[in-house]
Amino acid sequence: MSESNAEAVASAVASATEAAADVAGGVAAGGWRRATGIAGVAIGVVAAGAAAGVAIERLTVGRGMRQKARLALDSAGPYGGLRGTPGTAYADDGTELYYEVDDADGGGGGQGGDGGDGGGPAARTALTGRRRRLFGRRAPAPVTVVFSHGYCLNQDSWHFQRAALRGVVRTVHWDQRSHGRSGRGVTQVRDGSPVTIGELGRDLKAVIDAAAPEGPIVLVGHSMGGMTVMALADAFPELVRERVVGVALVGTSSGRLGEVNFGLPVAGVNAVRRVLPGVLKALGQRAELVEKGRRATADLFAGIIKRYSFASRDVDPAVARFAERMIESTPIDVVAEYYPAFNDHDKTDALAEFADLPVLVLAGVRDLVTPSEHSEEIAGLLPDAELVLVPDAGHLVMLEHPELVTDRLADLLVRAGAVPAATTVGGYGSTSSSAGPG
Numbered sequence: 001m002s003e004s005n006a007e008a009v010a011s012a013v014a015s016a017t018e019a020a021a022d023v024a025g026g027v028a029a030g031g032w033r034r035a036t037g038i039a040g041v042a043i044g045v046v047a048a049g050a051a052a053g054v055a056i057e058r059l060t061v062g063r064g065m066r067q068k069a070r071l072a073l074d075s076a077g078p079y080g081g082l083r084g085t086p087g088t089a090y091a092d093d094g095t096e097l098y099y100e101v102d103d104a105d106g107g108g109g110g111q112g113g114d115g116g117d118g119g120g121p122a123a124r125t126a127l128t129g130r131r132r133r134l135f136g137r138r139a140p141a142p143v144t145v146v147f148s149h150g151y152c153l154n155q156d157s158w159h160f161q162r163a164a165l166r167g168v169v170r171t172v173h174w175d176q177r178s179h180g181r182s183g184r185g186v187t188q189v190r191d192g193s194p195v196t197i198g199e200l201g202r203d204l205k206a207v208i209d210a211a212a213p214e215g216p217i218v219l220v221g222h223s224m225g226g227m228t229v230m231a232l233a234d235a236f237p238e239l240v241r242e243r244v245v246g247v248a249l250v251g252t253s254s255g256r257l258g259e260v261n262f263g264l265p266v267a268g269v270n271a272v273r274r275v276l277p278g279v280l281k282a283l284g285q286r287a288e289l290v291e292k293g294r295r296a297t298a299d300l301f302a303g304i305i306k307r308y309s310f311a312s313r314d315v316d317p318a319v320a321r322f323a324e325r326m327i328e329s330t331p332i333d334v335v336a337e338y339y340p341a342f343n344d345h346d347k348t349d350a351l352a353e354f355a356d357l358p359v360l361v362l363a364g365v366r367d368l369v370t371p372s373e374h375s376e377e378i379a380g381l382l383p384d385a386e387l388v389l390v391p392d393a394g395h396l397v398m399l400e401h402p403e404l405v406t407d408r409l410a411d412l413l414v415r416a417g418a419v420p421a422a423t424t425v426g427g428y429g430s431t432s433s434s435a436g437p438g
Helices: 003-026 030-060 063-076 121-127 155-165 186-191 197-211 224-235 237-243 266-284 287-296 298-309 317-328 332-344 349-354 372-381 402-415
Strands: 085-090 096-102 132-134 144-148 170-174 217-222 244-250 359-364 386-390 423-425
Touching: 085 197, 096 155, 096 197, 144 155, 144 197, 144 224, 155 170, 155 217, 155 317, 155 402, 170 197, 197 224, 197 332, 217 224, 217 402, 224 237, 224 244, 224 349, 237 244, 237 349, 244 402, 298 317, 349 372, 359 372, 359 402, 372 386, 386 402
Parallel strands: 144 170, 144 217, 217 244, 244 359, 359 386
Antiparallel strands: 085 096, 096 170, 132 423
């Protein structure tokens, strides 16, 4: 890198950190000023890893061009357009939990919104090239596969797997409380209480009761969704014993998340960890002003999102933008409500409920959010589980390497007896609803 470019990168890194602090300082008022000052420092530490990449981009791409590119990707990207038959479950505190069902016969509402038929001829050509043949010995069972998404995402994060399984097996996709189309958590709004992972497990039980009240089920969870599955097993072990026939835990952890350093220097991470809960709570109380600040620093946060979501250099820009939209749509007060749950999360003992089941444990080797070592520990407690560690993959492995994730999930469904022998699963990225028994 030339001296002038190096200076430009250094300048952009400094300005990125300064901008983060300015956002915090700009919304400060009275006694809140100190908290937001700390927020500026915390955000600056976390942002430093992404700022250099953003800086390099700024050397060659103007801000207006980046904004146009985001708009183009938003309008053209086929991701997240799949819709099913909608339904509403009610949590024990009255929170409305939105879910959608895709039936095994290909029904369930078809395409929705901007999903179209897969994003045009080029997208269809790219997304329908591969099909996988499944062979199993067991007779098919009327199984429902229930997908639970992660923190700051929504049910659309399973887009590729949903597309591949449409018409093959009955699936349920739901939005966790305060995410996606689900309602704001009643307990959080009414009492100001943070979310707990145990609460999410009870929410999942409410969704199962409403959307799949009988028959065998396969539970699939990514990140926080995997923790939700563990919490379900912890609170309702009889449900697991009587009805669950398979489990997939993707990029998740059974505990010790307070030890994760997110790829940052230990001293910096410890400083952030000490102040972040209070900072997030303070920011959540000024949500409207903070959201304006997030929009003002969109380029910086796009870099942070990409760093902590993906590891590959060749991720489809439309996929990266799709992930960015999901994450940035999560309000700061919801981010704050959930954060304490992760340090408190410990469902290691609940894993024993899965010991006699077909289990898939899958993670990206370069996951900075829930490191792959946590998946290895889960697999160590479930010796009959299939452990898949994906090189060159980050936290959103199901979006970054969708074919591999779908492939291993398909094998799990065969082991669980969830699909007929010689079933054809659609192309891993197909957004058509034509996949069905072969």
